[in-house]
Amino acid sequence: MDSKSMLSVLLLICCAFAENAPPKGRGFAGIKIENVVTLDSAASATLKSGLTTVFFPIIYTLVFVVGLTANGMAVWVFLFRTKKKHPSSIYMANLALADLLFVIWMPLKISYHVNGNNWIYGEPLCKILVSFFYGNMYCSVLFITCLSMQRYWVVAHPMSTQKKNNKVAIGVCLSVWAFIWITSIPLYxxxxxxxIENMNITTCHDVNVIDANDPQSSVKHALFYFMFMSTVSFFVPCIVIVVAYILLLKTLGDNVVDSTAAKSRKKAIVLIFVVLVTFVICFIPSNFMLVLHYALLNGGEVNNGYGVYITSLCLTSLNSCLDPFIYYFVSDEFREHVRNTLLCRSNRTVEQEKATFSSMKYSKKSKSFVSGSSNTESSHC
Incomplete structure (x- = not known):
């Protein structure tokens, strides 16, 4: 199933759950009058619909189970199984860590939606959940950008010593983490x-409070924030990724006679496909809808497609399930370590087997591998 088909199926499911939710309304903008916040009937119906109370918990449960398992194993492999660290593995390890830090908060999100979008864990935990949600999204985009640039550099400059410079990779990763933490401060x-008085529930990052006396001041800061983040942490990285992949394919295309280049080209195409699926499902809709949502709220529009907006944010969390495919297809070493981990084979066992195999010589006469130290011992392969 290609990326378009996957996205179509998810949207059809969303429509099925949301069919009972009225499409009109200002869009989860609670009107605040004399310190009392109320929602109109359309917004209230959406909060009670199966889209938010059934579909969202299903998606978040999938993200928690798959994301925790896959990224937990990835972090384990990168930390304890990978002896020779290189820039690509450093970027992938940080990407896995970002996903892991996000999925551990998923039980709170699942509980929130199952309980009818009623947040019972207090304001501080809501702020942490929101900051980790957006931090993971932009962290993932930036680390995928770093990984894409590294893949191009390795292929285009195979003799360069910079492709193995771990200090540069570590510095870049620290800069990304610092940028994400600093830009998350406004969310706190x-x-x-x-x-919500008329529903007797407390929402978490689902309702924008609009002051009836000054509507625009209530959302203008959020609009500026998400415009900045979408531009700096999404749009610009997207351009860099597209340019890197175009140059990567061009470089590999110039070496079509080389069998190694042909193999690298195939791996590059798979990587591009996985990244494309991740962006089409997780990042492009959410960033577009974030800016559009707050722009429409700022303009006082009466129909801002809030169901599509919150669904796009929900689908963003799927990147924690899709990112492990990037590690798997990019790194042969990662695939080998995962296989050995699942088979409970230690590094020492693997190294001993490699050493034993490398010490053998192939005998054409017996059509078997013969030990280099003794001609009387043999092992058929």
Whole structure:
């Protein structure tokens, strides 16, 4: 199933769950009058619909189970099984760590939606959940960008010593983490929980409080923030990734007679496909809808497609399940370590087997591998 088919199926499922939710309404903008926040009937119906109380918990449960298992194993492999660290493995390890830090908060998100979108864990935990959600999204984009640039550099400059410079990779990763943590600070400066009086629930980052006396001031800061993040942490990296992959394919295309280049080209195409699927499902819709949502709220529009907006944010979490495919297809070493880990084979056992195999010589007469130290011992392969 290609990326378009996957996205179509997910959207059809979303429509099926959301069919009972009225499409009109200002879009989860709680009107605040005399410190009392209320929602209109359309927004209330959407909060009660199967889209948020059934479909979202299913997606988040999938993300938690698959993401925790796959990324937990990836972090284990990169930390304890991979002896020779190189820039690509450093970028992939940080990407896996970002996903792992995100999925460990999923039980709170699942509980929130199962309980009818009622947040019972307090404002501080809501802020942490929101910051880790957006931090993971932009962290993933930036580390995928770093990995894509590294893949191009390795292929285009195979003799360069910079392709093995771990200090540069570590410095870049620290810079990405610092940037994400700094740009997450604004998310802690205002409350994300809203008490909805007419529904007797408390939402977490689902309702924007609009002051009836000054509507635009309520969302203009959020609009500026997400415009900045979408531009710097998504749009610009997207351009870099596209340019890197075009140059990568061009470089590999110039060496079509080389069998090694042909193999690298195949791996590059698979990598591009996996990254494309991740962006089409997880990052492009959510970043587009984030800016559009707050722009429409700022303009006072009465129909801002909130169901599509919250669904795109939900699908963003699937990147924690798709990222492990990047590690698997990019690194032969990672695949080998995962296989050995699943078979409970230690590094020492693997190294001993490699040493034993490398010490054998192939005998044409007996059509078998013969030990280099003795002609009387043989092992058929």
């Amino acid at each position: 400066l205002y409350d994300h929980t809203v008490k």
